[in-house]
Amino acid sequence: MSETISMIPVARPWLGEQEAEAARRAILSGWVTQGPEVAAFEQEFAASMGAPHACAVSSCTTALHLALVACGVAAGDEVVTVSHSFIATANVVRYCGATPVFVDVQPDTFNIDPALVKDAMGPRTKAILVVHQFGMPCDLPAILEIGRRRAIPVVEDAACAVGSEIDWNGRWERIGRPHGLVACFSFHPRKLLSTGDGGMLTTADSALDQQFRLLRHHGMNVSDAVRHTASKVIQEEYPVLGYNYRMTDIQAAIGREQLKRLPAIVSRRRTLAARYQEGLAGVDGLRVPPEPEWARTNWQSYAVHVVAGRQRQIMQALLDAGIATRRGAMNAHREGAYPAGTWRAPGPLRRSEEAQDSAIVLPLFHQLTESDQDRVIAEVRRVVGGRS
Numbered sequence: 001m002s003e004t005i006s007m008i009p010v011a012r013p014w015l016g017e018q019e020a021e022a023a024r025r026a027i028l029s030g031w032v033t034q035g036p037e038v039a040a041f042e043q044e045f046a047a048s049m050g051a052p053h054a055c056a057v058s059s060c061t062t063a064l065h066l067a068l069v070a071c072g073v074a075a076g077d078e079v080v081t082v083s084h085s086f087i088a089t090a091n092v093v094r095y096c097g098a099t100p101v102f103v104d105v106q107p108d109t110f111n112i113d114p115a116l117v118k119d120a121m122g123p124r125t126k127a128i129l130v131v132h133q134f135g136m137p138c139d140l141p142a143i144l145e146i147g148r149r150r151a152i153p154v155v156e157d158a159a160c161a162v163g164s165e166i167d168w169n170g171r172w173e174r175i176g177r178p179h180g181l182v183a184c185f186s187f188h189p190r191k192l193l194s195t196g197d198g199g200m201l202t203t204a205d206s207a208l209d210q211q212f213r214l215l216r217h218h219g220m221n222v223s224d225a226v227r228h229t230a231s232k233v234i235q236e237e238y239p240v241l242g243y244n245y246r247m248t249d250i251q252a253a254i255g256r257e258q259l260k261r262l263p264a265i266v267s268r269r270r271t272l273a274a275r276y277q278e279g280l281a282g283v284d285g286l287r288v289p290p291e292p293e294w295a296r297t298n299w300q301s302y303a304v305h306v307v308a309g310r311q312r313q314i315m316q317a318l319l320d321a322g323i324a325t326r327r328g329a330m331n332a333h334r335e336g337a338y339p340a341g342t343w344r345a346p347g348p349l350r351r352s353e354e355a356q357d358s359a360i361v362l363p364l365f366h367q368l369t370e371s372d373q374d375r376v377i378a379e380v381r382r383v384v385g386g387r388s
């Protein structure tokens, strides 16, 4: 190609001078891991989500692992979840030695189908792990009711859902109060808030929160903060098998600045998504994502669906036009890491597979300009409409 066109990326974190300054502050303070910045970030994050407790860890993957460990998930157990998610969702079940039991997704939101959950449960079911895919809240009331009837805890993979809201008895509540037993968030650069890498667990259960704190720090029964301020020698003990899943103070300092940006980020993404909904309405062979009346997604990803056989060709044509896209969510059961015997499914996963084969994630990020977005809209209309 002779002419150079500027590339529109699919996502980009919104980091600036404030974050750089915060990282500098943490570095120069001399306390660089799991110290005062982590404690402050936890408090501010909990307040922002409306959660009684928040515990910071190294990623959402480690958050999910701790959530399942704290639910007592162990070898021989089963966890009901979806295959149609980022692979970390299923992986954490296997970290516990347990088996993921995959159920299919709903055809509109591509979230777990509550109607299929009951049949997936058996005597070995230890937890239900739901995902708010791409930030779209799943049908929590229906899932929680199923869990309640069987006394099975519900863990929320809210990796993508920071700032998303759900109608809870007539009031908008943020995902992560949490509504299940625990919710897990990610601060990877592809999500709305980024600390480079990082994660958070929120819960209303203080005993559970204490357990997360123990497990993230090698199972050590005394925190660094207590040891640093003690006037008497303290000898720590290790009552349980723990992990090193700590968040650093440098990450937390960045996270505190990111959290201040959350309302602006969510609002901008919702504005841009509304422009996509309007600009891409009525294109033959293209379906825009619906938003249920009871949900306000943060649009962590904005995915359209095309005819399955055309996904790759359309993505290539858009790339040729300077527009980066990504395939939608994957399916763990189709990957080499998931041979037969490592998972089970009570029914077909047809809609999960169709979703993977038909979804295209379009560029959406805070700094995306309306003129660049108009270029995306025009190219998508041209390419999908086949008028190239």
Ligand SMILES: *Cc1c(COP(=O)(O)O)cnc(C)c1O
Residues within 6 Å of the ligand: 059, 060, 061, 062, 085, 086, 088, 089, 131, 133, 157, 159, 160, 185, 186, 187, 188, 198, 199
């Ligand atoms: C990104 C993501 C994860 C993993 O988050 P990390 O912070 O990268 O570990 C887990 N589940 C879902 C649904 C995700 O999108």
